[in-house]
Structure formats: C-alpha cells, structure tokens
Amino acid sequence: QPQLVESGGGLVQAGGSLRLSCAASGLTFGSYAMGWFRQAPGNEREFVAFISWGGGSIFYADSVKGRFIISRDNAKNTVYLQMNSLKPEDTAVYYCAARRTNVVRTTAREYDYWGQGTQVTVSS
Numbered sequence: 001q002p003q004l005v006e007s008g009g010g011l012v013q014a015g016g017s018l019r020l021s022c023a024a025s026g027l028t029f030g031s032y033a034m035g036w037f038r039q040a041p042g043n044e045r046e047f048v049a050f051i052s053w054g055g056g057s058i059f060y061a062d063s064v065k066g067r068f069i070i071s072r073d074n075a076k077n078t079v080y081l082q083m084n085s086l087k088p089e090d091t092a093v094y095y096c097a098a099r100r101t102n103v104v105r106t107t108a109r110e111y112d113y114w115g116q117g118t119q120v121t122v123s124s
Helices: none
Strands: 003-007 010-013 018-025 033-039 046-051 058-060 068-073 078-083 092-099 118-123
Touching: 003 092, 018 033, 018 092, 018 118, 033 068, 033 078, 046 068, 046 078, 058 068, 078 092
Parallel strands: 010 118
Antiparallel strands: 003 018, 018 078, 033 046, 033 092, 046 058, 068 078, 092 118
C-alpha cells in the first residue's frame, strides 16, 4: 500500500530554517514526480514546489522562490524541502504528494497520493 510520511516540522523563529523530509514506501519512487503543498486553517491547499522523477525539472511557487529548495534521493525513497528565511506567513501544515505523470502540476487535485502532513509554525 503506497504511503508517504512527512517529518521535520516544528516551531521556528522568523528568519530561521527547517528541513522537511517525506519518506515513501509501497511505490516505485523513481517513477513518481513529487510535490510539496501547504495549508493553513480556512485556506485552500497551496502549491509550494515540484520535482520530477530524476530531479531534473524543479518548479517553485513565487512566494517561496529563492528561500526554499526541493530535492530528492531516489536511493532513499525520500523527497526533501529545505526552508530558509522563514516568515510567519509560511505557517501551515505541509504535505508531500506523489504524481504518476512526469509533468509539472501545481494543483492538489492532480496528485495521486498524499502524506498526513507536518506542522510548521513560524513565530515573529
């Protein structure tokens, strides 16, 4: 059964950094494009970053460009999100997601599998 498990969330002061991890199992990881999304209470689930099967194609939301870095290690079945220069508006539950087709997509409904999410809170 495919599973995605996020970790690495927590509380950090504005300007600080966190590194999120998403460990995948039950699927051929290298055959899935991966995305990171986030959702704050009362808000729509928002696209953050995308990475293709082998990591050759990467795309970021404008709100995080220059601050966040997405990467993947297919040997470890893991995708990462390095978050730097964090702002209070980055506070949300962060989710990783897997998509079977190797084409960039920024809408949550276009992904096939989801993790349970990890909370990121940025204080001022």
